[in-house]
Structure formats: structure tokens, C-alpha cells
Amino acid sequence: MESEVINIKNKKWYKNKKFYIILGIFFIGLIIYNLINKANQDPQYETVKVMKGTLIQTVDATGNVESADELDLRFETVGKITKIYKKVNDEVKAGEIIMSLDLTELGARVSQAQAGLSRSQANLDKLLAGQTDQYLISLESKLDQAAASYEQVKAQYDNYLNEAESVVKTAEVNLNLAEGGEDSQIVKDAYNSTIALLNTVQYVLGNGLTESDNILGIDNTLANDEFEDVLAALDSSKLNQAESRYYTAKSTKYDADEIINQLTVDSSHEKVDWALVVSKDALFDMKNLLFTVSEVLDNTMPIGNLTQSGLTVLKNNIQNVRGSVSLQYSNLINQEQLVNNAKNSFSTYKIAYDKAVANLENLKIKREADLAAAQAIVDQAQASYTDAKNPPRIEDVLSYQAVVKESEANLIQAQANYNKALVRAYVDGVIGKINGKVGQYVTSQDVVAKLISPHFEIKVDIPETDIVKISLHNTATIKLDAYGDEINFTGIVSEIEKGETVIQDVTYYKVTVSLNELSEKEILNGMTADVIFFTAEEKDVIYIPLRTVFNRNDGSKYVRVLEDGKVKEKEIITGLRGDGGLIEVKSGLNEGQEVILSVNE
Structure with a gap:
């Protein structure tokens, strides 16, 4: 029996569907494993150190x-x-x-900027070197002086307050005296003083008329017999004018005498006021008379019985009386004003009282403000003394360094402006x-x-x-x-x-x-x-990559740093933006610190 041989051909492996199914399951499992493993891991941070050195800014172009x-x-x-x-x-x-243009002002600005840089650098060096014992002693002395000044201000204001309170009391007394208007004691005192002054005026008027008659010989005809013939020999019109004014002055003087002789402390204020008016007129006419008599003597020659010394005596007598008349005329004007002031004294003293009270209150407020200012000086002196005994804080060093940088920039700007005025x-x-x-x-x-x-x-x-x-x-x-x-x-x-x-x-x-x-x-x-083009250069500054800097909506800038394993934002102030994606940090970071460049989740 002939057996049949069946040849079975094997399929190639890459054409087998089971292979791809298994391979797909493997990759899916690998992805899931990686996701689970990554979820259990902490984020990885890439950081960069804050560097210190020279930052250069350039601009490139091709031509x-x-x-x-x-x-x-x-x-x-x-x-x-x-x-x-x-x-x-x-x-x-x-x-x-x-x-060149005018370099005077520009040169002065360069010198000023150089001085400012020297001063700020010296202050920084002094801060870094620490304070000397002598400086500490001077600060302690300033503290003592500030404390003493505080006590002095306090004592001065205590005196000022006492004086201001005294002014208020005086103003209050005057206000009480001024109550009553025309019948107030102040007005009565003013009118009594006026009557006394009018009596003095009456005497001066009489003396003026007598001295004039001694020269003119009108009422006392024998008074000028020795020199009557030579009076006003140089200008006789002056004598006629003097005689005319004599009668006018005599008439107004008698009017004043009549009303003044009637005055007593019980006289009405209207009568005293009228006496003031009449007396002023009399003094005015007397001033004119005496002036004309002086002119008569100026036109008189020392002839015959009239010697030069005798003429001089006559002139001096008239001059003295003229001075008295002028003085009393001025006194009457002032007394008239005093009477008016007395009549208005209530409102005046009320204003003075209110002002005194307001001044007192303002003084109290000013006392508190000045004492607070003096205390602030004491506190500042105490803080300066305490700070000087301690080593400089990093914040102070950074602040002083920033001032030096600013001064350097000011010098560069001043020099640049100076150079602009040169060809x-x-x-x-x-x-x-x-x-x-x-x-x-x-x-x-x-x-x-x-x-x-x-x-x-x-x-x-x-x-x-x-x-x-x-x-x-x-x-x-x-x-x-x-x-x-x-x-x-x-x-x-x-x-x-x-x-x-x-x-x-x-x-x-x-x-x-x-x-x-x-x-x-x-x-x-x-x-x-x-x-x-080399457009800017900053030496000895700290800098970081620009891509580590973030901006807030308010315009401030910050970087991210790791502190105790946690990400924190740190605010910074930036300066020059240099080549290579670097940027200057003026404050907020120190050399050697690490800032976050990127995060690997």
C-alpha cells in the first residue's frame, strides 16, 4: 500500500498574527510601567549658579x-x-x-559726579571696614546730644506755654475792661489822658505866643526896643507876614484856652473831641507863626545894640519853641488815634483774645509735633549707634553697592554729555x-x-x-x-x-x-x-540666564529657587541685558546661589 506523504510548509514568523498581539501587549505594559514609575518619582530640576563678573552688551551688523x-x-x-x-x-x-561748546556747566557736572562716586565708594569702604572706636564714641555723643536736645525742646515749650497762657489772661482782662463801649474804663482813661495833654498844649501855645511877641513887640511893645529898627532889614515883607500870623495864632490860641479851661474829668466826650480839634488848629497856626518869626530873624542883621550872640539866642529860643509845638501837635494826633482805638477796643481786644487763645492751642499742637520730631532724632541716633556696634548687614552692603553703581552710571553719563560738546x-x-x-x-x-x-x-x-x-x-x-x-x-x-x-x-x-x-x-x-558695537559694559556684577527670569502682571520680576526641596519665587531687580542671553541682577540674589533653569516632570 502506497503511503501518502503530506508536506506541511511552515509559515514565516513575521507573518504570524499571534506574534504581533504578544508584542503589542508587551509595549503597552512597558508604557504603563513607565508612567507608574514616573508618577512615583519627584520632579527633576535643572539649575544654574548665579555668576559674578563682567557683563558686555554688543550689537552685531554686517556691511x-x-x-x-x-x-x-x-x-x-x-x-x-x-x-x-x-x-x-x-x-x-x-x-x-x-x-568745543561751553564746557563750564558740563565740566562741573563731571566733577560733581566724580565727587559723588568717591563719596559713595568711601561710604561703602567705611561700611565694610566697620566702625572705629572713635566713631562709636561720636555716635554715642550724638545720642546724648539728641536726648539733651529733646529735654531742651521740652523745657522751651514749657516756657512758651506759660507765656502764651499769660497773654491769654492779659487779653481776657483787657476784654473785660473794654466792655461797655463809650462808658468803658479804657475809653474813660483815654479821654482823661487827652485832657491832661490839652493842658500841656495850652501851656506850649502860651509860651509860643510870648516868645514871638518878645521879638515882634506887638502886645509887649517894649520887648524889642533894642533891635526893632533892624528886624527883617533884609526883607521887610517877612516882618509884615509875621505880624499877620501873630494875630491869627493869638486868636486860635484864645479859642483853645476858652474850651480847655472848661474841661474836667466829667466833661462830655464830644466836648473833649471838640477841644482836640480846636487845639490842633491853634498848634497849626502857632507852627506857621514861629516859622515866619524864624524867617524874620534870618533876615535880621546884628547891627547896633543887637549883637551876633544876642541874635543867636533869639533864634535858639524860637527854634526850641518850634520843637515843642511840633511835638505837641504830633502828640495830639497820636492821642486822637488812641481815643479812637479805645472806642474800638472791645472788638480789637476780642480779636486779640481769640488770637491769643488760638496761638495757645497752636503752640500745644506744635509742641507735640516738635517733641515727636526730637524723639525721632533720639530714636535715629539710638539706631545708628546700635547698628554701628553690629557688623554690616548684607542688605546694607547691597544698598551701598547699588549707590556706587548708580554713582558710576552718573559719572559715565556726565562724561558722555561732556564729550557731546566736543568735536x-x-x-x-x-x-x-x-x-x-x-x-x-x-x-x-x-x-x-x-x-x-x-x-x-x-x-x-x-x-x-x-x-x-x-x-x-x-x-x-x-x-x-x-x-x-x-x-x-x-x-x-x-x-x-x-x-x-x-x-x-x-x-x-x-x-x-x-x-x-x-x-x-x-x-x-x-x-x-x-x-x-560695544554698547555697554558692567564690571564686577552678578548675572543669570535671561530665561530663568519671569515677569508678573505688575511689572515686577522673579526667579525660582529651591529651598528645603520646595520651589519658591524670589523677587529680583534686573539691570543690563548682556550678550549670550545673560542679564544683570541688581538685587535679590547673591553670587553662588542656584536658580531653576528648567523642570523635568
């Missing part, structure tokens, strides 16, 4: 070398030209000053033209001089985001493709165009860099150049 023969020189600011150092055809070296030669050459004149007012747009110098320059386009970092006279490092990265050339910014150029919707500004051709390497027109 081509061009040949140039003439440079336009301008000031970077406005002002009047005060000095021109060079003339046409003078040879100049790079950096030499050609002309220098960017490269070696010859002065081709001087356009400015001493005293001429110029702007930054005016070409004040032209420099002829066969040299090379590179014009590059700088985007608007970087143009504010570049200024005239900035130095630049230049690499030419022809010589590779190993060889550097130097240059200086000689021009910044004010007009913009738009390239593909981006605004650029053209900047011209003049090459320093002291290099031995040959430079040819058209060579491709990479220009690196």
Missing part, C-alpha cells in the same frame, strides 16, 4: 567696506561754540579736539573746512567742520530696537571675511543717520563706522565686514 575721503563733523548737542582749536589745513590725529577727529587727516565760528549757536544737525582723510568706512543697517544703544564715538570691533575670525580690526562710529529706512516692514537706521587703518593687513574696497 561692506567702502572708500571715503571726507568726513562731516558735528556736535552731538546744541549750544554756542566757545573755542576752535584747529584751522584749515591743520593735520590732526584721531581723537584730537577740533572745537574730535575720528581718524587721522587734514582739516578741510571750518564752518563754525566762536559765539555761533549750533545744533546737532549743523556740519561745523570737514575732515579730509583717505580712509575706509562701513555702513550698516541697525534695527530700531538696537539703534538707541549706539552713540557717536562708540568703538567697534570689525571682522573681515577675507581674514577670518582670528584677525580683528577696530573702528569708531562717525555718523548715525536720523532718517529711517524700511526693509521688509522693519525700520532700520544707517550707521557709519570709520576704520582705524593702523593695521598692517591690506583692506580693499567691497570686503564683507561683520561689525560688533
Whole structure:
């Protein structure tokens, strides 16, 4: 019997469905295992240390070398030209000053900034060095002085308060005396004083009339017999005028006598007021009479029985009486005002009383304020003394260091402003033209001089985001493709165009860099150049990568740090943004601290 042989062909393994099912189950299990394992692991943090060193900020641009023969020189600011150092055809070296504006104020600002830097650096050095025993003694002395000053202020205000309270009491007494209006004691006293003064006026009027008659001889005809013939010999009209005024003064004097003789302390105020009016008129007429008598004597010659000494005595007598009359006239005016003041005294004393009370209250308030200020000085002196005995806090050191940095920046700014008032030669050459004149007012747009110098320059386009970092006279490092990265050339910014150029919707500004051709390497027109502008530099500062810094909605900035295994936010203040993605940290971090760069979940 012939047996049948059945050949069974085996299938290839990669065409077997069971293989792929098993493989799929394996990978799914592996993924689940990894997810479970990762969930049980802590996040991994990548950190970076806070570094300390020099931070540089640069701007890069590319252009081509061009040949140039003439440079336009301008000031970077406005002002009047005060000095021109060079003339046409003078040879100049790079950096030499050609002309300047008024440098007085700018130089003073540089000196002030230098002094500020020296002062802030000295304060920092003093803080770091610690305080001397002598300084501690001086602080202790200041503390004692502040305490003594507090006690002195307190004692002074106690005296002031006593005086102010006394003024209030006096004002209150006066106010009480002034009650009653016309019948008040103050008004009565004023009118009694007026009557006494009028009696004195009556006597002065009588004396004035007698002295005048002794010279004129009108009522007492024998009084001037010895010199009557020579009176007013130089001008007889003066004698006639004097005699006329004698009768007027005599009449008003008698009117005053009549009413004054009737006055008593019981006289009505109206009668006293009328006596004041009449007496003033009488004194006025007497003043005129005595003045005219003086003129009579001035026109009298010492002749015959009238000697010079006798004439002098007569003049002196009249002069003395004139002084008395003028004095009493002034006294009457003042007394009249005193009476009016007395009548208005209630309102006046009420105002004075209210003012005295207000002054007293204000003094109490001021006392409290001044004592609080004096106590604050004591507290400050105590704090200064306590702080001086202790080592400086890191916060104080950072604060003083920040002041030094600020002072350095102020000096750099002041020096930059000073340099803007100077026109220098960017490269070696010859002065081709001087356009400015001493005293001429110029702007930054005016070409004040032209420099002829066969040299090379590179014009590059700088985007608007970087143009504010570049200024005239900035130095630049230049690499030419022809010589590779190993060889550097130097240059200086000689021009910044004010007009913009738009390239593909981006605004650029053209900047011209003049090459320093002291290099031995040959430079040819058209060579491709990479220009690196050094726009800022901060030395001895701490810095971190920019991508570790985060911004809050309020504008503050922070970094993340690890403390005891936990992530915490630490607020910082940043400064210069440098090359390589680095940024300066002005406060908030210390050298060597680690900040979180990234988190691997």
C-alpha cells in the first residue's frame, strides 16, 4: 500500500498574527510601567549658579567696506561754540579736539559726579571696614546730644506755654475792661489822658505866643526896643507876614484856652473831641507863626545894640519853641488815634483774645509735633549707634553697592554729555573746512567742520530696537571675511543717520563706522565686514540666564529657587541685558546661589 506523504510548509514568523498581539501587549505594559514609575518619582530640576563678573552688551551688523575721503563733523548737542582749536589745513590725529561748546556747566557736572562716586565708594569702604572706636564714641555723643536736645525742646515749650497762657489772661482782662463801649474804663482813661495833654498844649501855645511877641513887640511893645529898627532889614515883607500870623495864632490860641479851661474829668466826650480839634488848629497856626518869626530873624542883621550872640539866642529860643509845638501837635494826633482805638477796643481786644487763645492751642499742637520730631532724632541716633556696634548687614552692603553703581552710571553719563560738546577727529587727516565760528549757536544737525582723510568706512543697517544703544564715538570691533575670525580690526562710529529706512516692514537706521587703518593687513574696497558695537559694559556684577527670569502682571520680576526641596519665587531687580542671553541682577540674589533653569516632570 502506497503511503501518502503530506508536506506541511511552515509559515514565516513575521507573518504570524499571534506574534504581533504578544508584542503589542508587551509595549503597552512597558508604557504603563513607565508612567507608574514616573508618577512615583519627584520632579527633576535643572539649575544654574548665579555668576559674578563682567557683563558686555554688543550689537552685531554686517556691511561692506567702502572708500571715503571726507568726513562731516558735528556736535552731538546744541549750544554756542566757545573755542576752535584747529584751522584749515591743520593735520590732526584721531581723537584730537577740533572745537568745543561751553564746557563750564558740563565740566562741573563731571566733577560733581566724580565727587559723588568717591563719596559713595568711601561710604561703602567705611561700611565694610566697620566702625572705629572713635566713631562709636561720636555716635554715642550724638545720642546724648539728641536726648539733651529733646529735654531742651521740652523745657522751651514749657516756657512758651506759660507765656502764651499769660497773654491769654492779659487779653481776657483787657476784654473785660473794654466792655461797655463809650462808658468803658479804657475809653474813660483815654479821654482823661487827652485832657491832661490839652493842658500841656495850652501851656506850649502860651509860651509860643510870648516868645514871638518878645521879638515882634506887638502886645509887649517894649520887648524889642533894642533891635526893632533892624528886624527883617533884609526883607521887610517877612516882618509884615509875621505880624499877620501873630494875630491869627493869638486868636486860635484864645479859642483853645476858652474850651480847655472848661474841661474836667466829667466833661462830655464830644466836648473833649471838640477841644482836640480846636487845639490842633491853634498848634497849626502857632507852627506857621514861629516859622515866619524864624524867617524874620534870618533876615535880621546884628547891627547896633543887637549883637551876633544876642541874635543867636533869639533864634535858639524860637527854634526850641518850634520843637515843642511840633511835638505837641504830633502828640495830639497820636492821642486822637488812641481815643479812637479805645472806642474800638472791645472788638480789637476780642480779636486779640481769640488770637491769643488760638496761638495757645497752636503752640500745644506744635509742641507735640516738635517733641515727636526730637524723639525721632533720639530714636535715629539710638539706631545708628546700635547698628554701628553690629557688623554690616548684607542688605546694607547691597544698598551701598547699588549707590556706587548708580554713582558710576552718573559719572559715565556726565562724561558722555561732556564729550557731546566736543568735536574730535575720528581718524587721522587734514582739516578741510571750518564752518563754525566762536559765539555761533549750533545744533546737532549743523556740519561745523570737514575732515579730509583717505580712509575706509562701513555702513550698516541697525534695527530700531538696537539703534538707541549706539552713540557717536562708540568703538567697534570689525571682522573681515577675507581674514577670518582670528584677525580683528577696530573702528569708531562717525555718523548715525536720523532718517529711517524700511526693509521688509522693519525700520532700520544707517550707521557709519570709520576704520582705524593702523593695521598692517591690506583692506580693499567691497570686503564683507561683520561689525560688533560695544554698547555697554558692567564690571564686577552678578548675572543669570535671561530665561530663568519671569515677569508678573505688575511689572515686577522673579526667579525660582529651591529651598528645603520646595520651589519658591524670589523677587529680583534686573539691570543690563548682556550678550549670550545673560542679564544683570541688581538685587535679590547673591553670587553662588542656584536658580531653576528648567523642570523635568
